[in-house]
Amino acid sequence: MARIQLKNLAKSYGSVEVLRNINLDIRDGEFVVLVGPSGCGKSTLLRMIAGLEPITAGDFEIDDKRMNDVRPRDRDIAMVFQSYALYPHMDVARNMGFSMEIRGDSAELRKSRVTEVGKTLGLNSLLQRLPKELSGGQRQRVAMGRAIIRDPRAFLFDEPLSNLDAALRVEMRLEIARLHQKLSATMIYVTHDQVEALTLADRIVVLDNGNVQQVGSPLDLYEQPANKFVAQFIGSPTMNVVPVSPAKGGVTLANGLFLSTPHLADTSEAFELGIRPEHIDVVADDGQCLTAVADVVEHLGSDTNIYALVDGLGPMMVRVHGNIATKSGDRFGLRLRAPNAHIFGSDGRALARAISRAA
Amino acid sequence: MIFTQIQRPAMTLGKYAAILFYLTFALFPLYWLLKIAVTPDRLIYSDGTRVWPSEFTLSNFSAVLFQTDFLSYFSNSLVVSLGTAGLTTIFAAGAGYAFSRFNFGGKKIIIAVMLITQMFPLLMIIAPIYKVVASLGLLNSLTSLIIVYTAFNIPFATFLMQSFFDGIPKDLEEAAMMDGCSRFQALRKVILPLTLPGLGATLGFVFTAAWSELLFALMLISKNDTMTFPVGLLTFVSKFSVDWGQMMAAGVLALVPSCLFFIFIQRYLVQGLTSGAVKG
Numbered sequence: 001m002a003r004i005q006l007k008n009l010a011k012s013y014g015s016v017e018v019l020r021n022i023n024l025d026i027r028d029g030e031f032v033v034l035v036g037p038s039g040c041g042k043s044t045l046l047r048m049i050a051g052l053e054p055i056t057a058g059d060f061e062i063d064d065k066r067m068n069d070v071r072p073r074d075r076d077i078a079m080v081f082q083s084y085a086l087y088p089h090m091d092v093a094r095n096m097g098f099s100m101e102i103r104g105d106s107a108e109l110r111k112s113r114v115t116e117v118g119k120t121l122g123l124n125s126l127l128q129r130l131p132k133e134l135s136g137g138q139r140q141r142v143a144m145g146r147a148i149i150r151d152p153r154a155f156l157f158d159e160p161l162s163n164l165d166a167a168l169r170v171e172m173r174l175e176i177a178r179l180h181q182k183l184s185a186t187m188i189y190v191t192h193d194q195v196e197a198l199t200l201a202d203r204i205v206v207l208d209n210g211n212v213q214q215v216g217s218p219l220d221l222y223e224q225p226a227n228k229f230v231a232q233f234i235g236s237p238t239m240n241v242v243p244v245s246p247a248k249g250g251v252t253l254a255n256g257l258f259l260s261t262p263h264l265a266d267t268s269e270a271f272e273l274g275i276r277p278e279h280i281d282v283v284a285d286d287g288q289c290l291t292a293v294a295d296v297v298e299h300l301g302s303d304t305n306i307y308a309l310v311d312g313l314g315p316m317m318v319r320v321h322g323n324i325a326t327k328s329g330d331r332f333g334l335r336l337r338a339p340n341a342h343i344f345g346s347d348g349r350a351l352a353r354a355i356s357r358a359a
Numbered sequence: 360m361i362f363t364q365i366q367r368p369a370m371t372l373g374k375y376a377a378i379l380f381y382l383t384f385a386l387f388p389l390y391w392l393l394k395i396a397v398t399p400d401r402l403i404y405s406d407g408t409r410v411w412p413s414e415f416t417l418s419n420f421s422a423v424l425f426q427t428d429f430l431s432y433f434s435n436s437l438v439v440s441l442g443t444a445g446l447t448t449i450f451a452a453g454a455g456y457a458f459s460r461f462n463f464g465g466k467k468i469i470i471a472v473m474l475i476t477q478m479f480p481l482l483m484i485i486a487p488i489y490k491v492v493a494s495l496g497l498l499n500s501l502t503s504l505i506i507v508y509t510a511f512n513i514p515f516a517t518f519l520m521q522s523f524f525d526g527i528p529k530d531l532e533e534a535a536m537m538d539g540c541s542r543f544q545a546l547r548k549v550i551l552p553l554t555l556p557g558l559g560a561t562l563g564f565v566f567t568a569a570w571s572e573l574l575f576a577l578m579l580i581s582k583n584d585t586m587t588f589p590v591g592l593l594t595f596v597s598k599f600s601v602d603w604g605q606m607m608a609a610g611v612l613a614l615v616p617s618c619l620f621f622i623f624i625q626r627y628l629v630q631g632l633t634s635g636a637v638k639g
Contacts, residue, residue, distance in 0.1 A: 052533050073539045085530035089552045099538040102548075146538070 002062050002153035002186050003028045009058035018044055019210045029184045035197040036207035042190045046156050050079050078147035079156040084139045086131040093127040096145045117149045137168045154186040194234055206230050228348040231274045239274045240316045246270040255312025263339050264351050271346040277319035279340035285333035294330045396607035403603055419608035429609055432591030439501050443508040443569040444562045447516050455520025473514040499582045508569045516561050523557025559624035588613050
C-alpha cells in the first residue's frame, strides 16, 4: 500500500499547458476521486501517475521515493481503463493472470490466484471465455480482476463505469466501494460523474482548466464550495446563481428583497448568490417572500422538481422533498434558507464564512 | 440487430444475376487457361471456341514438368517471392508500428518521400536500377531481384501495416505495460498476435506482386538457370511458333502456389480478431 504525493506537478504539450501546480498528498488507503468536466486534464493527471504520460515539471513520489522517471511496469500500480483494454486473444483466466505470467509466476500459482480473485468477482464460470463473449459488466469485472490479482501498491481507475448502462453502473459502483473497504488500498479514480465522486470518495479533487479548484470531502464540497465553479459542479440539480448587491448584514437581491446572512463575515464584495434547489422552500405568499410561477414540474416520487420563473430574478430550480400538488402555471411564494446561501465575489470565489459548518 | 427484410423476388433474382455475371466475367480467363491446357495441341485451332475440348489430355502438363526447365523457373520464383514477402513484411511491420505509435522528427517527411517513390512509373527507373545492380555484380542473381522487389514493395506494405496497427487500440499496449511488460514484450505478446491478419494480408500481397513481376526480372536476368517463372514463360514463345498448350499448362501450375498461399493465410485474413478488446 502506498502514500502518493504530487508536488507542483505540471504537464504541457509543446506550448499548451494542460495541468499546472498540482499539489496533492494522498494518504495510504485513501480513495481519491479526480472530477471535472471533459478536457480539464483529469485523465492526463491519472496517466502521469500511471507512467503512461511523461511529467513535464514537478515531483511525483510514492512512499517518499521520486518516481517521475520510473517505467510504468516498475511503479507497481494497476490501472482499470475506460475501454477495459482486455486482451482479445486471451481467455478471461489468462487476461487476469497476465501480469503474473509476465512476472514469471508458475502456472499453478497463477491458477489458484485467478480462481481466488475470480470467486470474489463472480467470474469463475467465465474463465475459459474470450472477452468478445462477455457482456459489458462482465468485461468490467475482468478488468478489475486483472488489477486486483497483482495486489498492487495503488489502483487507478479511468472512468471505469462510463461505458455501462445506468443500472449496471450503480451496481458496479457499489462493488468498487466494497472492494475498497475490503482491500483498503490506495485508489485514485477519475470520473466526470459527480454522483460517482460523491458516493465513492474519501476526498474529491475538483479540476477545471488544468487547475485544482478544491480538494475536500464530499460534504465539504457540497456545503462549503470554494468557488462558483465547484458550487455549480457538485450537487444535482445544479445550484441556482443569481446576481446580488452588498448590503449591511446581508445582500440585496435584484428584485429588492433583503436577505440576512449572519453566517458570512463580510458581504461588502458580494456579487452573486448561490442557493441549492433543495434549500428553497415553497411557502404561501405573505408579501415578504419571492413570488414565482411554475414553468415545468417534475414529479419524481421522492422529490418534486419545480422549474420556477421568479418575479424579478428569472428562472430558478426548486426541489421539494416529497410529492406536492403544484402543477405548471401555479403561482406560489418561495423562501430562501439564508444560512444555506453561498455568496460569491466578482472573481467567483466564495466569501469567507464567519463560523464553520456547525452553524 | 434484428430487422425484417421484405423479400422481393425480382430484386433477389437481379442480385444473383449480377453476381453470376461478375463471377463469369472474372473467372472466364482462368477457365480458358485450364481448357487450353488440357486440349491436345493438334486440336487447339480445330476445336475453336468449343467450351470443352473434344479430347482430354494431360500431356501438356507432363511435357512442361519433365521436358522443360519449368521446375527450375518455378523454384527460382518461389525463392524470390518468399524472400521478398518475408523481408518486406518484417521491414514494413517495424516501420508501420513506428509510424502508428511514435511521434518523431521528420516523420511527415519520411511518409511524403515514401509516397513519392510510388508516383513514378517503373519504366523510368529501370535503366538506373540496371546500372546499380550491374556495378554491384549482382546481375543474373536471385538476390538482386529480392532486393529490388523488397525496396519497391516496402512503402505500400508499410502503409498497409500502419493502418492495421492503427486499428489496434493503444489502451491494449498501455494495459500490458501496466501489467509489467516492456514495450517490446507488449508488442510481442499483445500487439503481434492481433496483427496476424495484417501480416497475412501484407505477406499475400507482396508474394503475389513478386510472383508475377516481369519487367525487372526480364531486365536483370538473362541466364536460363536464374530465370523466374514469368520470364521462363516467354521461352514457350519460339521464333516460329507459340506452344500454347504447354504455356497454359505452365500457367495453371504457376497458379498453384498462389492458391496454396492464400488458403494458408486466409484464416489470418478474417476480420474481427480484435473484437471484445474494448467496448463495442
